[in-house]
Amino acid sequence: MIPTLIAQTNGRNGRAAYLPFGEKRDGALFNQSILSVKQFSRADLEHIFAVAGEMRMMVERVGSFDLLNGKILAVLFYEPSTRTSSSFIAAMQRLGGGFIPINEVKYSSVAKGESLPDTIRTLEAYADVIVLRHPETGAAALAAQYARKPIINAGDGVGEHPTQALLDLFTILEERGGIDGATVTMLGDLKYGRTVHSLARLLSLHNVKLNYVSPDVLRMPRELAAELDARGVRQFQTESLDDVLDETDVLYVTRIQKERFANLDEYAALKDSYIITPATLTRARADMTLMHPLPRVGEISPTVDSDPRAAYFRQVEYGMYVRMALLAMVLGKA
């Protein structure tokens, strides 16, 4: 029985014997697509983060291992995102799997007019799991509707980017040891930023207070605030970081794009007050966690980088562990 033999010797050099992961294929996410943060219960999150924590430990101890040896990930990006695609490619290889990079969709049969479902059904003939980045909202759900293999949404337009929200939450947990009771302040463009929307939804499964700091034209959407309110999340909106900085446990900074302002005078008046500098940090809590989804273009001064509270580059690394966990889980190996 070949499958049995493989189960016994899973991984090179029998190293898998040291892994805490079993072969059981009944995990909550096995063969499921990852489309939206809305699909996760708090129990799901705890499971994902437990696996991600194990991934972190294993990478720090041995670099990589062979949990997904023989599996192949298709990395299908209809718009560029070096950060996200690199993270998934690294995650898959650190688990011993292979990958098919498809970054240039203008070059592909897509450019010849092929439908997304056809492209997906083609790639699932080659790969075991597909990570999809697409400019249109709902693209990942459409793909999953046609696919036999798991689809992981790596961002679909103004829709969702669930793995970013998961890594953001994992960062808070790993940096702080917990989340319940924390005050999380979101700063910047809260209107158009899908990142903060998805993160706010995940946070609403926990006992947190949310502060929103943004110019008036870029406030958190009313519907989302109402949705969170209905779940009992305490929320506070202000235009000034100073109003909430001293109570902030986690400061999540995002970029404000000049193009969002009809009135450029308003932009000029506001923009400096949203830049994080060493002076900002002198007024912040000593154990505050400073986060940013990156890339940044001036929202956080590089002079802040050496402050131990600056967590944004560690946040990048946590992202790899979360993606390793998701890949292992949807393939039934965690």
Added chain:
Amino acid sequence: MIPTLIAQTNGRNGRAAYLPFGEKRDGALFNQSILSVKQFSRADLEHIFAVAGEMRMMVERVGSFDLLNGKILAVLFYEPSTRTSSSFIAAMQRLGGGFIPINEVKYSSVAKGESLPDTIRTLEAYADVIVLRHPETGAAALAAQYARKPIINAGDGVGEHPTQALLDLFTILEERGGIDGATVTMLGDLKYGRTVHSLARLLSLHNVKLNYVSPDVLRMPRELAAELDARGVRQFQTESLDDVLDETDVLYVTRIQKERFANLDEYAALKDSYIITPATLTRARADMTLMHPLPRVGEISPTVDSDPRAAYFRQVEYGMYVRMALLAMVLGKA
């Protein structure tokens, strides 16, 4: 003796011991280039398909294995083809090998004016086998003339695309259990489609009847029909699928490009009659095999996809097995 030890323990975990493939390096295709369907005898085809069938069985059982562990494939595409390049990249990795993706030749030294022979001689210093897609007819043969390593032609202009023809024939064999005695109907652009030309040549090695259904301006080239006639292939040409549908065992659909018509009224009058719909299938044989090289842009209605006769997505998967077989064979491992 290191080579001997490796032969004994070939592959991770000794899994290769379960493989039916020996270490013998005297296979028919060892160190040969795959340039044209014309190079294959019927015995060659049977050998390739036997190996491809084993590849299919192994992938279905264990996902991937280490037959080509330590070998590297250069994927050199001078024009885009996500489908074909992904298929080769997946095939190589499912055999345990590595790959060098070179999809953007406009970025390469080619753009600086390097000749194809120089590029090939550079890449063969790094890789063990090169898959080449090139817009010019004869490019693969030119490459093979200069290379010490095997070249696999993945399409050279209006010339050949032999691995597509091989996977088409393998699809027929796997779907139907055999080919001899079958009636194969080719539909669409039979004049310019290199796919149907190459497939027709491979089919001529078997006992088949070929029907050609196309508008008059897109008929199968006279010279090719004569070549097939000389080999004793029964051929029948018509403009209407209805003339031959009820006797058709395999229906191979290809795309008709509007640009081929001088007279757009003629195109408008014809195009609907070449679209496959559920209504078409009600008049077709219950065990017919419906194929398409993909991508499709309307030639087969998506409402047909759920019909068990629709084989085109399975056809994609058979392509991976055929390419695995070819890679293993030219590298002397099958």
Added chain:
Amino acid sequence: MIPTLIAQTNGRNGRAAYLPFGEKRDGALFNQSILSVKQFSRADLEHIFAVAGEMRMMVERVGSFDLLNGKILAVLFYEPSTRTSSSFIAAMQRLGGGFIPINEVKYSSVAKGESLPDTIRTLEAYADVIVLRHPETGAAALAAQYARKPIINAGDGVGEHPTQALLDLFTILEERGGIDGATVTMLGDLKYGRTVHSLARLLSLHNVKLNYVSPDVLRMPRELAAELDARGVRQFQTESLDDVLDETDVLYVTRIQKERFANLDEYAALKDSYIITPATLTRARADMTLMHPLPRVGEISPTVDSDPRAAYFRQVEYGMYVRMALLAMVLGKA
């Protein structure tokens, strides 16, 4: 203790037991960046070439091995170079490692305005070593200043391309068995070619004579010639290859770009005298080594390729061994 177990069984199938490389992490280059030829002593070069020679032997015997199993290389190219990126990708995979290909920086977050230090700190969260190609001089040094992981400079503008110079010198050593006492003639654009500048610096660590053959407008820069003179290197400048051909042990040919000439008549008058043909070789030494960094566009006639003195395609292959050595050394595995 997992690390100990891994050290004992390093590599698939215990093959690493046959490797001459220990686990010692105190090598001269461990965790260092490769930024400039200026960082190497003659002892460093001897160490690198000893390891490169072992890499060559191992590749020729077994194709690839698992020294860097579990390590990941980020291949970050801000400008295209198929040859160099393919060489590093092949080198990493022949050592059992993985890679993240980032060839299209116009598509990346860089295009959104991210700084090089931020991009580097992102990628080092995923990868163990980063190879960087960048159009600006000093980019690699800037990257190394911010990185915790080793940076390998794969060319930064008119600055340095140290791995090219190392492979050039390794080629001379492997082809000739030694370098001391040799006369090396450099031909072509000696003013702007970073390749010849870097190679000249490495050669200056050995007992060599350097001849420079170039049009007057493309002479070796005065400052570099002075630097080499201060180290005791004998140098001779001429416009005519005939002046020095008969004493030349190594002829290193580079391309002359028409655009360098203000006066196109001067270009037209000169260019043919710098093309290497079979006629040139009849007047050259029987054991001369003919090199070119490639790509070539006419500087060496293809009719010369079959001459045993034509070493430029072997030079490409030596490059892979040198890069394997560097990757293994900076990761503490050689």
